[in-house]
Amino acid sequence: MNVFLISWKNLKANPTALALNLLLVAFGTGMLAMLLLGVKQVGERLRDNAAGVDLVVGAKGSPLQLILSSIYFIDFPTGNISENEARLLAANPMVKKAVPLALGDNYAGFRIVGTDTGYVSLRGLELATGHFWTKAFEVVIGAEVARAQGLKAGDRIYGSHGLSSDEDVHQDHPYTITGVLKRKGNVADNLVLTGLESIWEMHGAEDKREITSMLLQYRSRMAMVAMPSMINRSTTMQAASPAKESARLFALIGVGVDAIRWFAIALMLLAGVSVFVSLYNSLRERVYDLAVMRVMGASREVIFAMILLEGALLTTFGSLAGIVLGHGALHWIGYWQDSPQARLDALVFLPEEAWLFGAGLLIGVVAALLPAIQAYRNDISETMSKV
Template sequence: MLSILLLTLSILLATFVLQINKQLNRHLEKNSKPFDMVIGAKGSPLQLVLSTILHIDNPTGNISLDEASRISKNPMIKEVIPLSFGDNYKGYKILGTSSQYLGKYGATCKEGRLNTKNFEAVFGSEAAKNLNISVGSAFVSSHGLLQNDIDVHDEKPFVVTGILAPTGTVVDHLIITNIESIWDVHEHEHKEHKEEHKEITALLLNFRNPIGALQLSRSINKDTSLQAALPKLEIDRLLKFLGIGFQTINGIALAILLVAGLSIFINLIKTVRERKHELALLRTYGATNFQLLKLVFYEALFLSLIGFILGWLLGRIGVLLFTTLASNAYKYHLEISIPDEKEFFILIIVLFTTILATILASYSLFKLNISKILADA
């Protein structure tokens, strides 16, 4: 039982970390890949990327539409997508942007149509499912990015024109409208500056070549009041920090696996010693040393496979529990997938450890003094 428990724990940790690491990398790459640069207010570049691309942090602030427009006219820039947010509906972020944004993630309508007018909105698949929203429904936004019933814009209701098909990206958890709707919702807060001081949250840019991104990034950060962040660079930095934690947990899992292998080895030695009379009898009935070795190996293999299967199942249950937390906190779902090549590699290591433990523990089988053992019995 101790051998199975140790092996189960090591496999649980190893497979859980592998799945989290693999899916997190895929999720971050899939959501950040469509854009070369983010421009927003001064602050942390990582926070800027997390808030505008992954939508899991608060924005660094707003920027002037005029200043953003001047930058977007740079000839090195191929494509510009503005973002504006600051409101939510029952905890789901309402994002004001252009129609190009949905195209970047390959989002299409499963029901209804895309928004074309002010105060029309489309819901991501997860947002629509969790909020039980249907095409034609009306809703009002609340100020801020967290659910609240205090600062509600009752005078400016939105109409749902479409439900998006699942994309496996952040779009699934967003409510999309146009930027003009975001401005109109808040115009009572800035009536005297309605036209002169329009603001947005950020710009998402794509360049004609990679050199343009590096050159403009340095120029913006040095010569303007804005901040430019490169999503790939910031995501790589984030994964580097997270990777240290993943490596630590994998190291612990490996250490437990070695202890489990040692436990199996000790268990087999004990088995051979306690059953030497039985094994000696089998030899008298014609069993060969190799057949006795197979008996011991099958017992060790049974322990190893039970431990591996239990560890893999508990690892997947761990992923399922983690995805519940991730869905609530970050609006992201992990998938329960079949074993991948790395998990098969772990199985090979377990089997190799089992064979090695069997060979070492069964060395005494070849030294059985049958007549003495049976005489002592």
């Protein structure tokens, strides 16, 4: 007697209930899988991309906006600051390292970032092919830029004014790609890097040189206390801490994440109730069939296991479908993201997803437990006598 095959045929006997239960489990598991992947990747990116940067200095405005635009490249800058004023700040004894950034243009949605070799060492960037820029209008591109646009060293590209638009193209000043970076798994994969001179010459700002922001590393713990307040009080610039602003951003995101998580858990519990009702009603309709199986030699234990297996099969297939659904939804969301830097990788599979599969299996077994006990206790003679 193939218990697995019989359990599956019993489930297929009521396709409407089967579809409803599978959908409930799949949607609940899918939401949890998507949240798990999203929160994990966002948290890792917030930490990895801010690593090595103690302070960001830029134009006054929103500190969070300054961090998002200068560390993660997913927002508009707060404005520009004087290069001379920024360089004076960089010469402060409390500053260990200062890396300038100049933004304003993009290529196919990938941001063109004017900087110096300090950014290369700060991010630990390495070349897969070619060499770093040595003069104006030479660029090095990230691995994702090269892959998405089919580019290589020696190709020429044209930047567009703005951080996402491709309408105002700078046709008079093409960039020459001199190198392609190795994949780092951070924001650098989606950047086009060049010297500050390229940005200044592109916009005719060689005389009045400005930059968007400057990334700072402290020389001592004392600087952590003294520098932010000194900059905010005594200069026309503002200082923002990546650690502080990233934590605030994650706290804001966390409110919505918690709400969706509880909704998904409620869906999973509702799926468990639905499985219980479905099996209970099915059991009432199959009392005679189960009695016949007992007469033909099936033991109480086999009947018990068969009912449990039905619940387990329902939620197992639903959980597997949900995990696939969660990854698919994340891929779809990433596909429609305007900013390449904000896209999440749907092809990442986390060990924690096994817990979702296990939770789905447990819900199925628990939901089937009462119907299985009732089937186990059914009196054969009494059932047959009613026929």
